[in-house]
Amino acid sequence: MLHRYPKRVAFIMLVLTALVAAFPLWGEAVFGNQANFMLEKLTLMLILALFAMSLDLLVGIVGLVSLGHALFFGLGAYTLALASPDFSPASMWWMLPLVMGVSACVALIVGVLVIRTKGIFFIMTTLAFGQMLYYFISTSQFAGGTDGVFIMFRPSLALGERTLVDLDNPYSFFYFCLGMLLLGYFFLRWLTRSYFGQVLDGIHDNEHRMQALGYATSGYKLVAFVIAGVMAAVAGMLAAMQYGFANPAQLGWHTSGEVLMMLILGGMGTIFGPILGAFAYEILLYLYEHATTHWPILMGLTIIAAVLVLPRGIAGLIIAPPWRRKRQTASEAVSEKENASIATSAQPVTQRKEN
Amino acid sequence: MRDEIVLATHGLTRRFGGLVAVNDVDFDVKANEIHAILGPNGAGKSTLINLLSGEIPPSEGQVLYRQQPIQGKSARQIARMGIGRSHQKTNIFPRLSCLQNCELAARIHMGGVFGSWRSRQTAQKVSERAQEVLDTCQLNHRAHTTASDMSYGEQRQLQIAMVLATAPSLMLLDEPMAGMGREETAQVTELLASLTDRYTLVLIEHDMDSVFRLADRITVMVDGCVLESGPTEQIRTSEKVRDVYLGRHDEGATA
Ligand SMILES: Nc1ncnc2c1ncn2[C@@H]1O[C@H](COP(=O)(O)OP(=O)(O)OP(=O)(O)O)[C@@H](O)[C@H]1O
Numbered sequence: 001m002l003h004r005y006p007k008r009v010a011f012i013m014l015v016l017t018a019l020v021a022a023f024p025l026w027g028e029a030v031f032g033n034q035a036n037f038m039l040e041k042l043t044l045m046l047i048l049a050l051f052a053m054s055l056d057l058l059v060g061i062v063g064l065v066s067l068g069h070a071l072f073f074g075l076g077a078y079t080l081a082l083a084s085p086d087f088s089p090a091s092m093w094w095m096l097p098l099v100m101g102v103s104a105c106v107a108l109i110v111g112v113l114v115i116r117t118k119g120i121f122f123i124m125t126t127l128a129f130g131q132m133l134y135y136f137i138s139t140s141q142f143a144g145g146t147d148g149v150f151i152m153f154r155p156s157l158a159l160g161e162r163t164l165v166d167l168d169n170p171y172s173f174f175y176f177c178l179g180m181l182l183l184g185y186f187f188l189r190w191l192t193r194s195y196f197g198q199v200l201d202g203i204h205d206n207e208h209r210m211q212a213l214g215y216a217t218s219g220y221k222l223v224a225f226v227i228a229g230v231m232a233a234v235a236g237m238l239a240a241m242q243y244g245f246a247n248p249a250q251l252g253w254h255t256s257g258e259v260l261m262m263l264i265l266g267g268m269g270t271i272f273g274p275i276l277g278a279f280a281y282e283i284l285l286y287l288y289e290h291a292t293t294h295w296p297i298l299m300g301l302t303i304i305a306a307v308l309v310l311p312r313g314i315a316g317l318i319i320a321p322p323w324r325r326k327r328q329t330a331s332e333a334v335s336e337k338e339n340a341s342i343a344t345s346a347q348p349v350t351q352r353k354e355n
Numbered sequence: 356m357r358d359e360i361v362l363a364t365h366g367l368t369r370r371f372g373g374l375v376a377v378n379d380v381d382f383d384v385k386a387n388e389i390h391a392i393l394g395p396n397g398a399g400k401s402t403l404i405n406l407l408s409g410e411i412p413p414s415e416g417q418v419l420y421r422q423q424p425i426q427g428k429s430a431r432q433i434a435r436m437g438i439g440r441s442h443q444k445t446n447i448f449p450r451l452s453c454l455q456n457c458e459l460a461a462r463i464h465m466g467g468v469f470g471s472w473r474s475r476q477t478a479q480k481v482s483e484r485a486q487e488v489l490d491t492c493q494l495n496h497r498a499h500t501t502a503s504d505m506s507y508g509e510q511r512q513l514q515i516a517m518v519l520a521t522a523p524s525l526m527l528l529d530e531p532m533a534g535m536g537r538e539e540t541a542q543v544t545e546l547l548a549s550l551t552d553r554y555t556l557v558l559i560e561h562d563m564d565s566v567f568r569l570a571d572r573i574t575v576m577v578d579g580c581v582l583e584s585g586p587t588e589q590i591r592t593s594e595k596v597r598d599v600y601l602g603r604h605d606e607g608a609t610a
């Protein structure tokens with residue numbers, strides 16, 4: 001059934017999570033004095049995985065392809081950067097709700113304007129909104145123009161006088177990001193299996209039928225858009241903490257395109273796929289960048305190959321591995337033939353485009 | 356209350372460019388009757404249903420549902436007023452299970468717009484309702500099958516089950532038996548016959564045996580106009596209908 005996967009998936013994800021979480025134990029043995037650098041890379045991957053997962057809610061689950069999702073990523077980064085005081089750390093208890101609130105409002109406004117458009121028009125309007133904010137920010141004095149804004153102090157996570165997690169420590173920050181990713185993952189997992197998720201599946205499959213049944217599909221899509229926006233903004237906030245600055249590049253369509261590639265690589269509509277996609281993309285990027293200055297060509301070829309060979313991404317490979325697929329396709333082929341014969345023998349006298 | 360008029364149209368007209376698909380149609384449906392619409396291909400039957408369900412707006416004329424004009428209401432609003440419909444082309448949620456298809460249909464009249472967030476109790480009721488209509492349509496052995504994996508005939512039956520799940524007070528069925536085998540057609544005919552004490556039906560169907568077996572009244576359309584409308588017996592014996600429609604239909608069926 002939809003959104004229920006073989007045990008194998010849970011097993012693989014569990015092993016990978018454990019492996020990542022245990023990095024401080026094996027990192028130094030494998031990477032030597034590069035371990036700290038690798039920890040930073042890994043932290044970034046966790047953040048991007050959260051970002052990619054949020055886009056999956058739109059693209060994979062609802063079926064709305066957005067090319068402006070970086071708008072929210074950048075918005076989260078800038079909200080944190082601009083709201084952080086210069087001479088003392090801000091409190092996470094303020095910053096997180098602020099980032100979520102601001103992004104929810106912006107997502108609501110943008111969403112109301114774009115949600116009624118479909119297909120290519122949705123792609124173009126989301127792109128337009130993303131680029132609007134990009135140019136606005138990169139030409140605005142208050143936002144530091146093309147230089148962006150530096151964050152002097154990472155926010156602190158404390159209860160009264162006691163520090164809960166020392167976010168300045170790269171190891172604790174790494175675990176903080178891992179925690180946020182898991183939180184996001186379990187939230188989306190719950191959401192896709194809830195009734196709300198079922199309605200989103202219905203919209204993905206056949207929006208017209210949903211409306212004929214009486215569903216206000218725009219309302220549901222808008223809620224999904226806002227949720228995706230807020231999650232992306234949280235990822236952007238984490239990214240800004242990691243880098244120590246907010247930069248216009250985080251807002252641009254380049255970033256939107258990259259995260260879309262992570263989705264394609266990982267397998268959309270599965271929630272766990274984009275996490276794998278984000279890791280795979282970043283690892284490939286790292287390898288290619290070190291191999292050649294023409295790395296974009298290699299990356300392009302990889303994406304094309306992925307689309308051709310793995311239409312459902314890495315997730316598809318795990319859900320239905322090729323060695324298991326053979327038997328399945330044999331039986332599918334039979335039923336397809338059956339269907340085809342029914343379809344040809346049993347159509348109404350004329351076939352006309354209905355509605 | 357048998358003769359209460361549930362739905363009526365006055366001078367209903369719909370043009371597509373120069374083509375008048377539905378031309379000045381006066382039509383009414385009484386409570387608990389099966390009102391069949393007959394007509395050759397392109398007569399405007401589907402267009403008429405689309406006008407009744409609000410999927411397209413009329414060019415002229417009026418639709419009254421329980422004495423209220425439904426002018427300007429969206430398909431969604433009309434669905435919520437209790438008019439349920441099925442489409443001529445199979446129109447289901449292919450990736451969802453048979454049961455989930457019906458649950459989506461059932462939930463809409465059991466919760467509010469965001470009834471999706473409601474309690475376990477509602478969930479229970481929705482699921483029971485979905486199960487019930489699958490029973491009625493003899494699809495319960497398929498409850499957990501992905502819709503796209505079902506046979507064509509089963510998918511057509513699922514469409515009817517989905518309309519039933521919305522508990523409509525008026526059902527508009529556009530060729531529910533199109534493309535079904537003889538046995539399935541007979542089965543669905545019996546199913547529809549069993550619904551009359553609870554539902555009011557507008558039925559478009561090409562299968563003459565089923566129509567004459569099921570319908571209380573029949574309206575015959577040709578080129579967008581009503582050729583004749585009346586009780587089933589009257590239409591069966593009508594010269595006019597035989598000449599204009601039945602003759603042509605036989606040709607069409609053998610072609
Ligand atoms: N959306 C549309 N745009 C333009 N023309 C349309 C549209 N829908 C229907 N028509 C035309 O209106 C006429 C009536 O079509 P309609 O589908 O209502 O016929 P029908 O009686 O349902 O036929 P069938 O038995 O083939 O289903 C046809 O000539 C059709 O081409």
Ligand SMILES: [Mg+2]
Binds near residue numbers: 400401402443529
């Ligand atoms: Mg038709």
